[in-house]
Amino acid sequence: MQLIHCPWCGPREEVEFHYGGQADIAYPEKPAELSDQEWAEFVFYRDNPKGPFAERWSHSLGCRRWFNAVRDTRTYEFLATYEVGEPVAGVARAEQEVTA
Amino acid sequence: MSATTTPPGAQLPEHPDFLWRNPEPKKSYDVVIVGGGGHGLATAHYLAKNHGITNVAVLEKGWLAGGNMARNTTLIRSNYLWDESAAIYEHSLKLWEGLEEDLGYPILFSQRGVLNLAHTEQDVRDSVRRVEANKLNGIDAEWIGPEEVKEICPIVNISADIRYPVQGATYQPRAGIAKHDYVAWGFARRADEAGIDVIQNCEVTGFAVDGDRVTGLRTSRGDIACGTVALCAAGHTSVLLDMLGVRTPLQSHPLQALVSELLEPVHPTIVMSNAVHVYVSQAHKGELVMGAGVDSYNGYGQRGAFHIIERQMAAAVELFPVFARAHLLRSWAGVVDVTPDASPIVGHTPYENLFVNSGWGTGGFKATPGIGWCYAHTIAHGEPHPYVAPFGLDRFTTGALVDEHGAAAVAH
Numbered sequence: 087m088q089l090i091h092c093p094w095c096g097p098r099e100e101v102e103f104h105y106g107g108q109a110d111i112a113y114p115e116k117p118a119e120l121s122d123q124e125w126a127e128f129v130f131y132r133d134n135p136k137g138p139f140a141e142r143w144s145h146s147l148g149c150r151r152w153f154n155a156v157r158d159t160r161t162y163e164f165l166a167t168y169e170v171g172e173p174v175a176g177v178a179r180a181e182q183e184v185t186a
Numbered sequence: 187m188s189a190t191t192t193p194p195g196a197q198l199p200e201h202p203d204f205l206w207r208n209p210e211p212k213k214s215y216d217v218v219i220v221g222g223g224g225h226g227l228a229t230a231h232y233l234a235k236n237h238g239i240t241n242v243a244v245l246e247k248g249w250l251a252g253g254n255m256a257r258n259t260t261l262i263r264s265n266y267l268w269d270e271s272a273a274i275y276e277h278s279l280k281l282w283e284g285l286e287e288d289l290g291y292p293i294l295f296s297q298r299g300v301l302n303l304a305h306t307e308q309d310v311r312d313s314v315r316r317v318e319a320n321k322l323n324g325i326d327a328e329w330i331g332p333e334e335v336k337e338i339c340p341i342v343n344i345s346a347d348i349r350y351p352v353q354g355a356t357y358q359p360r361a362g363i364a365k366h367d368y369v370a371w372g373f374a375r376r377a378d379e380a381g382i383d384v385i386q387n388c389e390v391t392g393f394a395v396d397g398d399r400v401t402g403l404r405t406s407r408g409d410i411a412c413g414t415v416a417l418c419a420a421g422h423t424s425v426l427l428d429m430l431g432v433r434t435p436l437q438s439h440p441l442q443a444l445v446s447e448l449l450e451p452v453h454p455t456i457v458m459s460n461a462v463h464v465y466v467s468q469a470h471k472g473e474l475v476m477g478a479g480v481d482s483y484n485g486y487g488q489r490g491a492f493h494i495i496e497r498q499m500a501a502a503v504e505l506f507p508v509f510a511r512a513h514l515l516r517s518w519a520g521v522v523d524v525t526p527d528a529s530p531i532v533g534h535t536p537y538e539n540l541f542v543n544s545g546w547g548t549g550g551f552k553a554t555p556g557i558g559w560c561y562a563h564t565i566a567h568g569e570p571h572p573y574v575a576p577f578g579l580d581r582f583t584t585g586a587l588v589d590e591h592g593a594a595a596v597a598h
Binding site for chain 1: 422424425428433434435436437438482483484485486487491492493526582583584
């Protein structure tokens with residue numbers, strides 16, 4: 087079991103957390119103008135990189151707040167955790183863009 | 187039920203003295219299958235057998251059948267809820283029933299039945315509904331009470347004072363298990379005999395593209411030109427499709443399984459429980475083989491979190507108190523590709539000569555001969571076989587989903 091660093095509570099055991107999938111999926115600005123394909127991509131399509139992945143986690147048995155993390159899907163190592171809307175550490179983000 | 191009295195492992199056949207050739211890749215093939223697991227090998231076999239197409243290569247980045255084919259729990263059943271799923275899985279089960287003869291090779295297919303336990307009133311309603319749906323599709327299924335569960339599998343705890351008492355079960359007598367290595371080897375041998383090249387240690391690193399056609403593959407063993415490309419790469423499908431800029435609603439997750447030490451025959455059937463979340467069968471050699479749901483997060487690591495195993499063990503020991511003293515021998519994980527509706531994605535892609543077979547999630551092994559048959563047809567005709575036509579990528583746009591979360595038996 088690994089420790090996950092909650093931005094508010096600090097390191098806690100993995101069992102306290104809930105996984106929320108890819109981070110930063112924004113609701114469409116003009117939903118009425120979306121095509122069926124665009125709706126499908128908003129609802130169903132997510133990135134699935136083999137490498138660093140920006141995703142959402144909730145500290146559901148602790149402060150119950152959501153935060154973002156960059157985690158390597160090959161090793162499961164958390165490269166960074168950060169508050170939603172915050173910029174993430176440059177190295178992790180750059181690496182993610184290369185892989186994604 | 188037939189709790190056999192032969193010692194564990196007695197029925198295992200000898201290893202064959204000849205497996206298959208290890209050819210150098212040719213410059214080009216009519217069909218290149220990417221992925222040398224069960225689905226890829228079965229597809230190769232039926233391309234040769236049903237369609238006479240043999241200028242075919244199966245490319246495997248590691249060793250033959252060393253991915254999910256070596257990491258699953260070998261369960262075979264067809265008791266799915268919706269007509270579309272029932273059709274493909276029942277087609278597959280019928281092929282399993284004749285596969286040993288077709289391949290001329292032992293696969294130790296053992297139709298020992300499957301019990302899907304119900305623990306709540308809602309489970310009972312869902313299960314009875316599924317049994318009736320199965321019957322309408324000509325699939326053997328019945329609803330049985332706790333006492334009958336006990337008759338079929340005497341070690342199940344049907345006491346009323348456990349946390350999730352057994353309220354009954356669906357029973358499919360024709361379900362079973364097979365020896366996964368022998369299944370892969372049988373398909374590989376027949377494909378090899380037909381002249382198909384099974385090429386190991388050959389990783390696809392890129393694609394050559396001309397307009398909306400794929401003209402070749404870049405591999406760790408050189409460039410290979412192709413007429414048609416058929417992906418069979420399970421959890422790594424989106425890694426390949428990302429190279430082509432094709433998006434799919436696939437997410438790759440670790441799915442863990444584990445085995446106990448060898449035991450005398452104690453577990454005559456397959457027992458699955460979606461509610462308390464464990465499934466168990468006993469391998470021919472004697473190990474208890476167990477699995478549960480996928481780990482929640484995306485992962486390509488072929489291992490998962492320990493607390494998932496812990497939860498699954500707690501469920502297993504409550505349902506089977508006799509397991510309390512069994513030692514865990516080893517655990518592992520496969521990388522499974524799951525979809526939003528727990529059904530596979532098979533058929534066309536935006537590239538006209540590139541086909542995809544993916545998204546089987548936690549249930550790909552049982553589909554092996556069935557999808558091989560239908561995918562070979564799809565490749566040979568350039569159009570999806572009727573059994574896989576409902577599973578096209580376009581269903582996420584049209585909304586015609588095949589929502590099998592209930593009958594997929596483990597959480598996706």
